[in-house]
Amino acid sequence: MTTLAQTQSAPPVVTKAPNKSLWKDAFFRLAKDKVALASLAVVVLYSLVAVLVSLGIIASDWAKEVGPSYTAPNGDFWMGTDIFGRDVFKKIIVGTQVAMSVGLVASLIAIPIGVFLGAIAGYYGGIVDEIVVWFYTTFSSIPSIMLLISFTFILGKGITSVYIALGLTSWVSLARLIRGEVMKHKEREYVQAAGAIGGGHFRKLFLHILPNVNHIIIINTSLQFQTAIKTEVILSFLGLGVQDKPSWGTMIDDSKLELARDVWWQLAGATMAMFFIVLAFNILGDALRDALDPKLKGK
Amino acid sequence: MNIYVYLLRRTLYIIPVILGVTFLIFILFNIVAGDPTPLLLGRHATVEQIAELHHQLGLDKPLYAQYFDIVKSAFTFDFGRSWATKQEISQMIIKGAGPSLSITLPAFFIATIMSVIISLVASYYRGGKIDIVVRFCCIAGQSISSMAYILFFQKILAFKFGWFEISGYEFGFPEMIPFILLPIIIDIVLSVGPDVRFYRTVILDEIYQDYVRTARAKGLSELVILFKHVLKNAMIPIITYVIIQLPFLILGALLLESFFSIPGLGGITLNALNSSDFPVIKAMAVLSAVAYIIFSLLTDILYTVVDPRVRLK
Numbered sequence: 001m002t003t004l005a006q007t008q009s010a011p012p013v014v015t016k017a018p019n020k021s022l023w024k025d026a027f028f029r030l031a032k033d034k035v036a037l038a039s040l041a042v043v044v045l046y047s048l049v050a051v052l053v054s055l056g057i058i059a060s061d062w063a064k065e066v067g068p069s070y071t072a073p074n075g076d077f078w079m080g081t082d083i084f085g086r087d088v089f090k091k092i093i094v095g096t097q098v099a100m101s102v103g104l105v106a107s108l109i110a111i112p113i114g115v116f117l118g119a120i121a122g123y124y125g126g127i128v129d130e131i132v133v134w135f136y137t138t139f140s141s142i143p144s145i146m147l148l149i150s151f152t153f154i155l156g157k158g159i160t161s162v163y164i165a166l167g168l169t170s171w172v173s174l175a176r177l178i179r180g181e182v183m184k185h186k187e188r189e190y191v192q193a194a195g196a197i198g199g200g201h202f203r204k205l206f207l208h209i210l211p212n213v214n215h216i217i218i219i220n221t222s223l224q225f226q227t228a229i230k231t232e233v234i235l236s237f238l239g240l241g242v243q244d245k246p247s248w249g250t251m252i253d254d255s256k257l258e259l260a261r262d263v264w265w266q267l268a269g270a271t272m273a274m275f276f277i278v279l280a281f282n283i284l285g286d287a288l289r290d291a292l293d294p295k296l297k298g299k
Numbered sequence: 300m301n302i303y304v305y306l307l308r309r310t311l312y313i314i315p316v317i318l319g320v321t322f323l324i325f326i327l328f329n330i331v332a333g334d335p336t337p338l339l340l341g342r343h344a345t346v347e348q349i350a351e352l353h354h355q356l357g358l359d360k361p362l363y364a365q366y367f368d369i370v371k372s373a374f375t376f377d378f379g380r381s382w383a384t385k386q387e388i389s390q391m392i393i394k395g396a397g398p399s400l401s402i403t404l405p406a407f408f409i410a411t412i413m414s415v416i417i418s419l420v421a422s423y424y425r426g427g428k429i430d431i432v433v434r435f436c437c438i439a440g441q442s443i444s445s446m447a448y449i450l451f452f453q454k455i456l457a458f459k460f461g462w463f464e465i466s467g468y469e470f471g472f473p474e475m476i477p478f479i480l481l482p483i484i485i486d487i488v489l490s491v492g493p494d495v496r497f498y499r500t501v502i503l504d505e506i507y508q509d510y511v512r513t514a515r516a517k518g519l520s521e522l523v524i525l526f527k528h529v530l531k532n533a534m535i536p537i538i539t540y541v542i543i544q545l546p547f548l549i550l551g552a553l554l555l556e557s558f559f560s561i562p563g564l565g566g567i568t569l570n571a572l573n574s575s576d577f578p579v580i581k582a583m584a585v586l587s588a589v590a591y592i593i594f595s596l597l598t599d600i601l602y603t604v605v606d607p608r609v610r611l612k
Contacts, residue, residue, distance in 0.1 A: 138319030141595075142588045143547060146568075150324075150584055153572060154332040226442075233444055234554070238572065252446045259454050271447040278442040286438075 026215075026291040035186065036287035040101025042280035046096055053097035060092040062246065069265050071210055080265035082254065088266050091246035092273045098247045102162055102232040103225040111191065111217060112176060115210070117171070118178030121295065123205045132179070136172045144169050152240040159242045160236055165230050181213040215292035220289055226281035230268045232272060248274050302603060309599050313592050320588040321369045328581050329365050333356075336577050339382060356382075358566030369581070373589050378582035383574040386580045391567055396549055398468055399556065401561030402479050403548040406486035411541060414485070414494035421495070422502040423525055434494065442491040449558045452485050466560040482555045501536045505529045535606055542598045550583070 002285035030036050052058045065085040066077070073080040079088035138149070160198030185191060186209060194208045235241040236249025248270040255267035307468035326518065335356070336349050344352075355357045357368060358381075372378050421433040457463045463481035506529055514524045549564065556565035564583065571579035 002452060134315055135315050136317060138323055139315055140570065141320050141591050142323070142346060142584055143550065143591060145553060146550075146584045146587050149568070149572060153575075154327050154582060230444065233446070237446055237554075238569070240572075248444070250445075252444060252450070259450060267450060271444055274444055275439075276444045279439060282438045282442060291611055 016168060022119035024290065026288075029291040031288060033287050033291075034232075035283055036291075039280035039284040039287070042276055043284060046100055046277050046280075049093060050097040051098035053094055059090040060085060062094050064241060070258075070261070072114070072266050079269040080263075082266055085260075086285055087206040087268050091209060091251060091266075092104045092248070092269050094246050095248040095270065096277075098236075098242050098245060099232055099274070102159070102166060103162040103228040106228045107168035107221050107224060109164065110171040111221065112294055113167075114171035114174030114220075115217060117180055119182050119205055119210060121134070121175070122179040122182030123209065125199070129179075130173070132172065136175050139169070140172045144272055145234075148239070149238075154233055157240050157243055159245075162232055162241050165235075166231060170224050170228065173224070174217065177216050177220060182209055185207055185209045215288075219289045219292060220284055221286060222285035225260045229274065229281075233270075251271070300320060304602060306600060309603075310596060315392070316592055317373050317589065318370065318502075320592070322366065322374055324367050324584050324588075325366045328577060329369075329480060330586065332577070334578055335382075335575070337445065347471040358541060370587065373585050376586070378585070379578050380577050381571070381576055383576040383579070385570065388579055391579070392564065392582070392586065395562060395564040395567045396562075397470070397551070398561050399552075399565060400473075400548060400561070401475055402486060402555065403552060405479075405547055406483045406490070406552075407544065409483075410487045410490040410494060414491050414498055415537065417491070418495045418498035418502055418543055419525060419530065421499050422506060422529075423521065425503060425506070434499070437495050440488070441496075445489055445554055446558075448488060449485055449554060451482060452488075453558065455483055456484075466558070468559075468561045478559070478561070482552070482559050482561065488550055497540060498533075498537060501533045501540075502529060505532050508532075524551070532585045535602070538605075539598050539602065542594055542601070543591075545588065546594045550587050 030040075047269070053060075059126075061263070063086060066087050067081045067085050069081065069083050069085045071077055071081040071085070077087055079092060082088055082091065117132045120131045132296065142150075147169050148165050151168065152161040155161035155164060182205070186204075191204050191208055195202050196299040199208070232241055232247065233249035233252065237253045238249075239253070241247055241249055251266050251270040255263070258264075258266060331515065336344065336352050336358075340348055340352060349361070357365065357585075360368075376389050376392075380386060381388055381391065384391070417433060420429045424430045455466065457465045466475045466478075468478050469475050502525075510532075512530060513525055514528050515521075519528075551569075552563075553565035553569060555561070556563045557569045560566070568583050570576070571583070
């Protein structure tokens with residue numbers, strides 16, 4: 001233990017502790033975790049496939065009849081063919097684009113709503129907080145599957161409805177987390193300092209507090225992304241989702257009848273494709289939380 | 300704050316929430332959804348027919364009256380009649396609750412007990428091989444589509460081996476068993492993964508607390524600490540998690556009921572979806588929201604009674 005005398009006599013010690021920023025530190029921690037890196041690679045691969053499909057570079061001819069109906073997987077068709085003799089592998093590729101786009105668009109809708117409402121509720125407190133909390137309690141009181149079904153049912157079938165429905169139902173958890181975190185941060189010294197040098201509410205909230213809580217957005221998005229993918233599959237399976245394109249959900253729906261004829265490859269292919277990306281997002285979400293959460297530092 | 304004042308405030312809070320939920324449902328179904336009459340009557344309906352149907356469905360009333368009808372239904376559970384089957388919706392719900400509960404209740408009970416035990420074992424060996432295997436199995440299991448589980452089990456266990464009925468349902472106690480066993484098993488498989496992940500986190504949160512260190516310093520064995528000290532404290536979040544799931548049991552397992560043709564509430568919802576049966580979907584939304592609101596109120600009250608720390612806030 002340092003006594004008063006020692007502190008006075010000793011020259012000021014400059015701590016040589018690694019002075020890494022949160023993001024750099026998080027990156028190094030993540031890089032040490034091989035499983036998390038592999039998951040990141042899977043996510044990047046799926047995103048790349050999705051982009052290439054969107055640009056029409058690969059699998060644009062998925063609808064073409066390439067072989068006899070229900071060919072089992074072989075050298076030519078890795079995943080076999082479906083009832084119309086279409087290549088199942090190409091359908092899975094197109095399904096990848098659908099799944100990833102749902103995750104992305106739903107996040108793009110949910111993040112601004114969740115961050116904005118959570119931030120103003122946490123920062124201003126009082127009546128603003130009451131209203132925002134009431135608003136998201138209302139939204140979360142309807143079980144999300146009922147809300148999703150209602151949304152897609154009312155907006156009409158199709159991918160746009162799935163985007164909107166998922167976006168409008170998945171902002172609640174983010175708003176909740178951001179609100180709690182902003183509440184903790186608004187009394188901190190750095191925010192007071194920002195106020196003392198004349199920063200207004202807007203400046204304090206958006207330029208000082210938000211950059212300090214945005215790791216929550218990343219962790220939450222990683223976990224919401226896989227929920228979105230799983231939900232898209234269920235909605236498409238129920239016939240509420242994608243109509244004019246193959247999706248993993250409609251492929252699983254097709255396989256309901258195919259299984260009776262021992263045609264298993266469409267189900268297996270769609271399930272595997274979904275398995276790897278959902279698994280990757282799950283592991284990545286957990287790893288990101290461990291890497292970015294300052295509370296877990298040093299554990 | 301006085302505990303009674305807090306409880307009263309918390310109880311009264313359900314009023315704005317119910318008003319909000321019903322308003323959301325009103326906006327969705329009565330404003331955004333548009334006029335349902337072309338769906339019901341086809342394109343060649345006459346003006347008189349449309350007007351009559353509007354009157355029947357209560358759509359000729361002013362908007363505030365339509366909203367008031369929804370609010371009223373949240374308290375009286377009088378949802379009117381189904382457009383497709385012309386039955387009273389409340390009767391349909393009462394009839395559908397039985398089959399739904401016959402699957403979800405046993406499945407929920409078994410899954411909860413199994414999950415708590417598995418997560419206690421995993422926490423006991425935290426960081427070890429067993430823990431890693433359990434965690435990996437949970438995450439991997441959750442990453443497989445629930446439809447794949449259902450199709451696979453149905454195909455192998457019911458169709459190939461003939462151990463269970465492939466689909467269908469029979470009312471009455473011993474008769475229903477061959478029909479509900481497989482859905483129950485699948486339901487358990489589906490819920491154990493997420494449950495174990497949640498319970499494990501809860502238990503591990505407790506394990507790093509000071510009182511555990513004290514218990515260890517006293518020389519208590521790890522097993523006694525886990526079952527006597529940690530489990531008791533972890534019970535609060537576990538019970539909350541259990542209670543909040545209860546309303547969803549009544550709603551039934553949507554996909555399971557559809558695959559196994561079980562006439563429960565999940566099946567009713569899906570049928571309504573396929574036949575554009577607005578009032579039934581609306582009723583299910585209102586019903587599930589009210590159930591959720593009531594059960595989260597119960598959780599909060601329970602919390603206050605069990606955990607003295609909550610009262611201080």
